[in-house]
Amino acid sequence: MLTTELGACEWFVWDLRRSNLIEREQLDQVIGEFLGKNPGAEPPALAEYLKNHNVLTEFQAERLLQGKTQGFVLGPFTLMDALGSGSMGTVYKAQSKTDNKYYAVKVLPRRSMWNVRIARRKVRLFEQCQHRAVVPFVDVGTAGGMHYLAWPLVEGETLDKIVPNEGKLTPELTVQYALQTAEGLALCHQQSLFHGLLKPSNLMVSPEGQIRILDFGIGCLLAETEGESLVDTMSTANSVNSGLDCSSPESIMDPTNLTPIGDQYSLGCVMYYCLTGQYPFPDGTAVEKMMAHQHKQPTPIKTLAPDTPDELIAVVERLMHKSPASRYSGCAEFMEALRPFAPTGAVRNQPTLSIPRLKAPPTPAQRAASVIPAAREAAPRLTPRPVSPLPPRAPSAYSAAPGLRAAPAA
Incomplete structure (x- = not known):
């Protein structure tokens, strides 16, 4: 196929090549098949064709139409x-x-x-x-x-979505989720690994009711290792600040001071959130929250959740003690303290999760078969890119395709 036959799709085809999303041979065949039937088509129509045949995703097509070719x-x-x-x-x-x-x-x-x-x-x-x-x-x-x-990639819904939608959790369900989290933390702590950024948005509940701890490993990168930090100071500070609602007092003082004992404090804050429906210090600026975690006590759990057993409240309060030395010696000790409150048999009042199952992605061969009916030998080929500059991208040429944004004019 001659380059001039690409018409208005010329720049989009070359951007597709630069993106490395589609193998060269497959791309040549797809373009030949499409333009053979639609010789005057615009880039949005080609993008829609590729989406409908599972060659591009909506995300990929939209970015390509914006002229973005890198980072795919x-x-x-x-x-x-x-x-x-x-x-x-x-x-x-x-x-x-x-x-x-x-x-x-x-x-x-x-x-x-x-x-x-x-x-x-x-x-x-x-x-x-x-x-x-x-x-x-x-x-x-x-x-x-x-x-x-x-x-x-795992399926589920995080606690920061469940609690606002379903309301505060029962003590039994809170303990079940805390025990599942603690079991995972205990195994990682044995390998000198810690989370460091535990919070409701990093705890996902699977459709089967199993806690999945997300973002595990980032805390290890933020902490100093072998005398050097693995990421820059600004990224470290921003990450800790984003989790201020559950940050331990010691990590607030030193963002690289992320430890297993700090995971206890954060898990205590998560339990407080599940039981009461709010964070320990929900109001105020970032600085005020920092000061509160270090010097203030949150609203008593009994005030916000009267049905919570006093003994369970005592466990949460010890997890959230300002002094690391006053918390539990390790996950095994506070798991033992939680077990008397764990539900037996079926979990009660468990939120219903409506989460679609992930489908197995099609293989490249399946994608090609769904798009290319002709034999490979009969497919037209693209000629090398000409030396002359590409034609300008006119926004009006793409505005006819709903749901797709055009690249701005040069």
Whole structure:
């Protein structure tokens, strides 16, 4: 196929090539098939065609139409969708070229500098932490000037969504979730691994009612290791500040002072949140919250949740003691203190989760088969890119496609 035959889609096709999302041979065949039937088509129509045939996702198509070609592929991971963002970066749903499975990939800000050698050592430590509550930290790397972290993608709903929607949890359910979390923490603490940023948004409840601890491993990167911090000071401070509602007093004083004993304080704050429906210090500025965690006592649990047993309140208060030395000696001790309050048999008042199951992604061969009816030998080929500049991108040419944004004019 001659370059001139690409018509208005010329710039979009070249951006597709630069993105590395589609293999060159497959891309040539797809474009030839589409433009053979739609010779005057605009880029949004081509993007819609590729989405309908599972060659591109909505996220990928939208970014390409905006003229963004970089950052789709990070090491073995192809970014499929944006899941959310926080102080440490944006989280994406990604598919691994290695095993064709889905992962949650967090892309860190470009300013974040770290020691990848030490970070990879942390990844290997998680191989010893096989527990249903722990979503293991499986990969870390640098690609295209960006750093990324990867975990298996899991299904569920986090506690910071469940509590506002369902109301405060019963003492029994709170204890069940706390015990599941503590079991996972205990195993990791034995390997000198800690969470460091435990909070309701990092505790996901699966459709089966199992707690899954998210973002495990970031705390280890924020803390100083072998005399150096694995990420820059600003990223460390921002991450701790974003979790102020459950940050331990010692980590507030020193953001790199993230320890297993600090995980106890954070878990106590999570239990307080589940029992009362609010954080220990819900109001005030960041500075006021910092001071409160160090010097003030929260509203008594009995005031906000009168049905909570006094003995359980005592456990939560000890977990949230300002002095690390006054907390429990380890997970085993406070798990033993929690067990008398654990539910027996079926869990009562468990929130109903309506979460779609992840479908296995199609293989490249399946994608090609759904798009390309003709034999490969008969498919037209794209000629090399001409030396002359590409035609300008006119916004009006793409405005006819609903739901897709056009790239701004140069």
